[in-house]
Amino acid sequence: MTGLFRRLAQRPGPAVPFTIDGVxxxxxxxxxxxxxxxxxxxxxxxxxxxxxxxxxxxxxxxxQDCWVTLxxxxxxxxxxxxxxxxxxxxxxxxxxxxxxxxxxxxxxVGG
Numbered sequence: 001m002t003g004l005f006r007r008l009a010q011r012p013g014p015a016v017p018f019t020i021d022g023v024x025x026x027x028x029x030x031x032x033x034x035x036x037x038x039x040x041x042x043x044x045x046x047x048x049x050x051x052x053x054x055x056x057x058x059x060x061x062x063x064q065d066c067w068v069t070l071x072x073x074x075x076x077x078x079x080x081x082x083x084x085x086x087x088x089x090x091x092x093x094x095x096x097x098x099x100x101x102x103x104x105x106x107x108x109v110g111g
Contacts, residue, residue, distance in 0.1 A: 002042070003037075003038050003039045003040045003041055003042060004038040004041070004042045004043070004055055005035055005038040005039050006039070007028075007039060011028065011030075013028050013029035013030055014028075014029050015027070015028060015029075016028065016029055016031065016036075016083050016084070016085050017085055017086065018036070018083055018084070018085070018086065018087040018088065018089065019071075019087075019088045019089065020037060020040060020041060020089045020091065021089070021090060021091055022088075023040075025039075025040045027039070027083040030082065031082070031083050032078065032079060032080070032081065032082060032083070033068065033076065033078040033079075033081045033082070033083050033087070033089070034056050034059065034066050034078035034079040036083045037068070037078060037089060038055060038056075041091070042055070043055045043091075044056055044066055044068055044078055044091065045067070045068050045069075045091045046091065054066075056078060056079055058079070059079050060079060060080075061077050061079050061080040064077075066078040066079045068089055068090075068091065069089070069090045069091075070087060070088060070089060070090065071088035071089075071090055072088070
């Protein structure tokens with residue numbers, strides 16, 4: 001699956017395993033969740049109020065567009081949260097081969 005972002009330069013640090021919708025992926029130590037997800041996907045999550053995908057907007061925690069849900073129930077801003085080993089992101093999308101299709105998402109925006 002092709003992501004929206006590409007890593008332009010390698011930097012030192014261990015790989016950090018995490019999952020996106022149950023699919024094992026890796027980030028690098030020190031990566032923010034937004035970058036780690038968008039290296040593997042073209043969107044962070046589905047839009048709550050209609051069809052469409054969201055990928056963050058400001059990339060600095062002001063716009064509130066990058067909230068993602070973790071499997072443990074927490075909602076975090078992907079642009080201000082470091083990837084942690086074993087973190088499990090749930091986007092509400094269904095992965096079929098190289099295609100991501102939408103699913104119904106419930107819940108409000110924010111924490």
